[in-house]
Amino acid sequence: MNRDILIRTARPDDAAALLDIYAWYVENTALSYEYAAPSEDEFRGRIINIMKQYPYLVAEQAGEILGYAYASKYREREAYAWNAETSVYLHPDARGKGTGKMLYTRLEELLRAQGVVKLMASITMPKDGYSDFGSLRFHERMGFKLAGRFENCGYKFGCWYTTAIMDKFISEARDNMAPIRTFDEIRDRFGV
Numbered sequence: 001m002n003r004d005i006l007i008r009t010a011r012p013d014d015a016a017a018l019l020d021i022y023a024w025y026v027e028n029t030a031l032s033y034e035y036a037a038p039s040e041d042e043f044r045g046r047i048i049n050i051m052k053q054y055p056y057l058v059a060e061q062a063g064e065i066l067g068y069a070y071a072s073k074y075r076e077r078e079a080y081a082w083n084a085e086t087s088v089y090l091h092p093d094a095r096g097k098g099t100g101k102m103l104y105t106r107l108e109e110l111l112r113a114q115g116v117v118k119l120m121a122s123i124t125m126p127k128d129g130y131s132d133f134g135s136l137r138f139h140e141r142m143g144f145k146l147a148g149r150f151e152n153c154g155y156k157f158g159c160w161y162t163t164a165i166m167d168k169f170i171s172e173a174r175d176n177m178a179p180i181r182t183f184d185e186i187r188d189r190f191g192v
Contacts, residue, residue: 004061004062005059005060005061005066005099005102006059006060006061007057007058007059007060007102007103007106007192008057008058008060008192009051009055009056009057009058009187009192010047010051010056010057010058010068010070012044012047012048014047014058014065014068015040015041015043015044015047016040017065018043018047018058018065018068018089019037019038019040019043021065021067021068021089021090021091022037022043022089023037024091024092025089028130029124029130029131029133030124030128030130030131030154030156030157030161031123031124031131031133031135033124033154033156033161035156050070050071050072051183052182052183053073053180053182053183054070054071054072054073054084054111054114054183055070055071055106055107055110055111055183055187055192056068056069056070057069057070057103057106057107057110057192059090059094059099059102059103065091066090066091066094066099067088067089067090067091067094067099067100067103068088068089068103069086069087069088069089069100069103069104069107070086070087070107071084071085071086071087071107071111071116071119072084072085072087073085074120081179081180082115082116082117082118082173082177082180083116083117083118083119083120084111084116084118084119084120085119085120085121085122086104086107086119086120086121087121088100088103088104088138095133095134096134100138101141101142104142106192108170109190110183110186110187110190110192111170112170112171113181113186113189113190114180114181114182114183114185114186115171115177115178115179115180115181116170116171116180117169117170117171117172117173117177118167118168118169118170118171118173119144119167119168119170120147120165120166120167121139121144121165121166121167121168122163122164122165123135123136123139123163123164123165123166124154124161124162124163124164125149125161125162125163125164127161127162128159130156130157131161136164136166139166140166142168143168144166144167144168145166145167145168146164146165146166147165147166147167148164148165149162149163149164149165150162150163150165
């Protein structure tokens, strides 16, 4: 792992750089089921909206953004509040160098402090050059387990893709759970 990589909280003015990374996945892979990349303004809005509740982290080295990871609400119903869905996107040149692990490790630490119990990840099952980017293996190495899959649920590039659902406990599931804290409530403790 490279020690000179800074993991920090995303800022709205990171939107253009983060969108450049994300747009590559939208345009060239089936890892995102979006057909067209959002506008910079829409992407900035996504960052701001997610950070009302969850961490949105950036990996930066020498002023260059290498990738980002964030958590989002798993489902709308109140009983799901102790779950969070995770996402990570790296610049293609930054893959395989430990940056994703750094981002996810920090993200898990922050989510645990918020009171999150379980993480969920939706991953396109590898089947071709549009979908085989090591995401399943990465999540397995990060301790996620296969929880199920949705067969042929995403149609992109003229074919159907299956989505794996993976999960990971990061805290103990117990009775009488305290309410989830917002990212703002815990971030100062971690200097992010």
